[in-house]
Amino acid sequence: MSALPRFFSDYQQRVSAELGRLLPQRDGAVERAMRYTALAPSKQVRAVVTLSCADLCGAPAERAVPAAAAIELVHAASLILDDLPSMDDAPLRRGRRANHLEFGEAIAILAAFGLLNLAFGTLARAHDPPLAGRLAALTSGAVGPDGLIGGQALDLLATERGIDFEMLERIHRGKTGALFVAAATSGALIAGAGPDAIAALAAYAKNLGLAFQIIDDLLDVEGDPAETGKAVRADARKTTFVSFSGLDGARQLALELCATADRALAPFGARADRLRELSAFVAARRL
Amino acid sequence: MSALPRFFSDYQQRVSAELGRLLPQRDGAVERAMRYTALAPSKQVRAVVTLSCADLCGAPAERAVPAAAAIELVHAASLILDDLPSMDDAPLRRGRRANHLEFGEAIAILAAFGLLNLAFGTLARAHDPPLAGRLAALTSGAVGPDGLIGGQALDLLATERGIDFEMLERIHRGKTGALFVAAATSGALIAGAGPDAIAALAAYAKNLGLAFQIIDDLLDVEGDPAETGKAVRADARKTTFVSFSGLDGARQLALELCATADRALAPFGARADRLRELSAFVAARRL
Structure with a gap:
């Protein structure tokens, strides 16, 4: 298994350091629960997408670090919710016991709430005014009923009923x-990219995100818990891309989505090579 | 029982109309659950504080309506969380069945998440850039571990153990x-108030908020569920201001806090009469 590219681990380190700075340091239960999930080992793919897009559009990655960290805070919040007894009731996440098993359900819910809240506080404090507002509006759209929360609600219904591929x-x-798209768009906005570049990167991220999810479904069936940090077949009772299309079909679909993602990068030429490396790593199931 | 002052019902109407506009209209479960609690009958005291403070500091109340609505969205989110089985496990809120009893626990949690998210989206979209950032930072501070979430976590521990008055x-x-202070400060900021005015209004709101909570504890014991919209003695297993100081002691404390709140208004003279009417209504247990 080839190592992650240098830029990738460099980005991860910056975002981890930023998260360490942003998260509350005190020893209260909620603060500990927030750090527990947000600082657990993670590939931080979404943050890497933000920093790569900022870099591609001409901003020093430095300037996009708070927005990248905010995206990871939102993602960590969604993981806590996802694992709750009333949702997926999952025991293991990022190689650790689920947040609610470690801290109890009430504190886990408050921690998720606190992480979402910290994400918005970070965007408001760390970025210049007009940009901060655009990033917050973008993030709010990605989290709301048309994004994360809406998808999670549909997922709950889907667990109870049969669903079609659409x-x-x-x-x-x-x-x-939605959060992958927000990650890419945030990076592009910070670099002052125009609408064409933003649309291209959003198309890249939309397809990459879906490929990423399909790989996640594959790893749920075939993966090693020591590497995925999650229980094997945790999603067995759910309809997934694997239960729908079979292992081969799901693999094929993920590869096609990565190819579609790459095609959206054509206008950038070789400057988008980091994003291509990223999709190649997703396609090779290295992320 | 005397009617609410005219300005109060006028403010309520504006905020209700704004909430109706802001909340998602679609018929999905999360959207309905968000509307269910956020549009349920409510006195909207926090929003009225925001609009009154904006007015006092010289801004047309109009301009503060989105921020006032955002504060009410945050408050509605906190009510949903508060009532969850893992928290207070309360059956009745705003005269209706608790959100999780109506929609199930998972959707209720997502709705709370969605309301907090909508609050930040609203601040980002509805206010001019530099102001929007300050309002979002302020709100994030009031919601985080030093505010709402921190208080809720301490409350959970307190339900299990004995606690002292401090x-x-x-x-x-x-x-x-914390949210009362954010409500007042938001209104003042929108009007471009200086640090002295902001500090005075924050002091007013801090004391008013605590008085309001004590009255809430009193109504929990003595109130009519048809008026409070909550079950009587829902907090019986908790340490409250009433269980600590007795009915008379709690009443006395609420009156003292309202008097302290009013003293903070001295620099404004008669211009702060609306805020004095507000604290008089709290003291008279009309809110």
């Missing part, structure tokens, strides 16, 4: 795709 | 006071 895709465009 | 006060400065 619905499965809609769930994951909400649960995963 | 801790009881700390809980409610977080759970209730």
Whole structure:
């Protein structure tokens, strides 16, 4: 298994350091629960997308670090919710016991709330006014009923009923795709990119996000818990891309989505090579 | 029982109309659950504080309506969380079945998440850039571990153990006071008020918020569910200001806090009469 590219681990380190700075340091239960999930080992793919897009559009990655960290805070909040007994009731996440098993359900819910809140506080404090507002509006759109929360709600219904492929895709465009798109768009906005560049990067991220989710479904069936940090077949009772299309079909679909993602990068030429490396790593199931 | 002052019902109507506009209209479960609590009958005291403070500091109340609505969205989110089985496990709120009893726990949690998210989206979209950032930072501070979430976490621990008066006060400065202070400060900021005016209004709101909570504890014991919209003695297993100081002691404390709130208004003279009417209504247990 080839190592992650240098830029990738460099970005991860910056975002981890930023998260360490942003998260509350005190020893209260909520503060500990917030740090527990937000600082747990993670590939921080969404943050890497933000920093790569900022870099591609001409901003020093430095300037996009707070927005990248905010995206990871939102993502960490969604993981806590996802694992709750009333949602997926999952025992293991990022190689650790789920937040609610470690801290109790009430504190876990408050921690998720606190992480979302900190994400918006970070955007408001760390970025210049007009940009901060655009990033917050963008993030709010990605989290709301048309994004993460909407996808999660559809997913709850889907667990109870049979669903078709279109619905499965809609769930994951909400649960995963929306935040990937916000991650890419945030990076581009910070660099002052124009609408064409933003649209291209959003298309890249939308397809990459869906591919990422399909790989996640594959790893749920085939993966090693020591590497995925989650229980194997945790999603067995759910309709996934694997239960729908089979292992081969799901693999094929993920590869096609990565190829579609790459095609959206054509206008950038070789400058988008980092994003291509990223999709290649997703396609190779290295992320 | 005397009617609410004219300005009060005028402010309520504006905020209700704004909430109706802001909330998602679609018929999904999360959207309905968001509307269910955020549009349920409510006195909207926090929003009225925001609009009154904006007016006092010279801004047309109009301009503060989105921020006032955002504060009410945050408050509605906190009510949903507060009532969850893992928190207070309360059956009745705003005269209706608790959100999780109506929609199930998972959707209720997502709705609370969605309301907090909408609050930040609203601040980002509805206010001019530099102001929007300050309002979002302020709100994030009031919601975080030093405010609402921190107070709620302390409250959870307090339900399990005995606590002293200082801790009881700390809980409610977080759970209730922080958002009242943010409500007042938001209104003042929107009007471009200086630090002295902001500090005075924050002091007013801090004391008013605590008085409001104590009255809430009194109504929990003595109130009519048809008026409070909550079950009587829902907080019986908790340490409240009433269980600590007795009915007379709690009444006395609420009156003293309202008097302290009013003293903070001295620099404004008669211009602060609306805020004095507000604290008089709280003291008279009309809110």
